[in-house]
Amino acid sequence: MESRLPFGLKIRMYLHFVCCPWCHRYHRHLRWIRSVLRKAAETGQILSPDRLSPQAKVRIKDSLANNR
Amino acid sequence: MHREDDGLPGDANRLNPASWVDDHGDVLYRYALARVRSTLVAEDLVQDTLLAALRCKDTFRGKASERTWLTGILKNKIFDHFRKAGREAPFSDLEFFSHELQGKFDDEGFWDHDLGPQEWQPIREGIGRREFWEAVNSCLENLPPRIAQVFLLRELEDMPGKEICRMVEISETNFWVILHRARMALRECLEKNWFGN
Numbered sequence: 683m684e685s686r687l688p689f690g691l692k693i694r695m696y697l698h699f700v701c702c703p704w705c706h707r708y709h710r711h712l713r714w715i716r717s718v719l720r721k722a723a724e725t726g727q728i729l730s731p732d733r734l735s736p737q738a739k740v741r742i743k744d745s746l747a748n749n750r
Numbered sequence: 751m752h753r754e755d756d757g758l759p760g761d762a763n764r765l766n767p768a769s770w771v772d773d774h775g776d777v778l779y780r781y782a783l784a785r786v787r788s789t790l791v792a793e794d795l796v797q798d799t800l801l802a803a804l805r806c807k808d809t810f811r812g813k814a815s816e817r818t819w820l821t822g823i824l825k826n827k828i829f830d831h832f833r834k835a836g837r838e839a840p841f842s843d844l845e846f847f848s849h850e851l852q853g854k855f856d857d858e859g860f861w862d863h864d865l866g867p868q869e870w871q872p873i874r875e876g877i878g879r880r881e882f883w884e885a886v887n888s889c890l891e892n893l894p895p896r897i898a899q900v901f902l903l904r905e906l907e908d909m910p911g912k913e914i915c916r917m918v919e920i921s922e923t924n925f926w927v928i929l930h931r932a933r934m935a936l937r938e939c940l941e942k943n944w945f946g947n
Binding site for chain 1: 797
């Protein structure tokens with residue numbers, strides 16, 4: 683998951699997956715979690731609250747106005 | 751990577767600081783919150799970002815959109831935040847999840863068949879449901895803050911390990927241990943709390 687594996691190692695890993703469903707599942711689960719987290723971070727689904735509070739907006743606007 | 755001063759002068763009048771909070775505030779906030787996992791810190795980072803952008807708006811090159819430019823500045827602010835946190839709080843979470851790992855593998859390093867990963871069926875169901883995201887969020891919150899930081903830098907930012915090590919001031923060996931345990935913990939938490947095995 684970190685970098686491209688050399689071809690030989692990749693083959694060995696997939697051969698291991700054939701006889702070891704636990705490692706296969708683990709690999710699948712980690713890849714799935716990564717893709718879900720990335721998608722969620724983009725869309726904000728993972729976050730609560732998913733927007734700036736009105737108070738924070740006022741504070742930031744004031745601070746920008748004072749620095750303009 | 752965008753820097754605050756990354757750009758050529760001349761396109762600053764394409765920027766509209768008066769509407770930044772309304773136009774981009776929520777997007778920037780979500781970007782920050784996904785990474786720092788603290789509403790207060792995320793709010794402060796958005797404010798710092800917009801102030802920094804205001805200071806250097808004359809250097810806006812205009813090649814990227816206003817939002818992309820602001821996000822680039824925010825990204826650097828987030829990294830600065832992690833660097834600062836790394837200097838202020840040395841790692842004390844290296845034992846995290848080590849106890850839970852015991853017994854999962856046999857003497858030869860193979861998974862224990864009963865304690866190893868189970869089939870998640872059906873894996874895609876639930877992604878659209880609010881409860882699923884609450885479960886993911888709660889699992890992420892179970893990670894110690896510094897562990898979560900390393901994990902999110904790697905998984906969300908796709909930042910190379912060496913760069914993360916420099917940023918949070920940990921050795922490469924510890925980085926791999928932390929990443930492995932964070933992944934194991936998150937996977938197991940989801941298996942227990944969502945997939946119900």
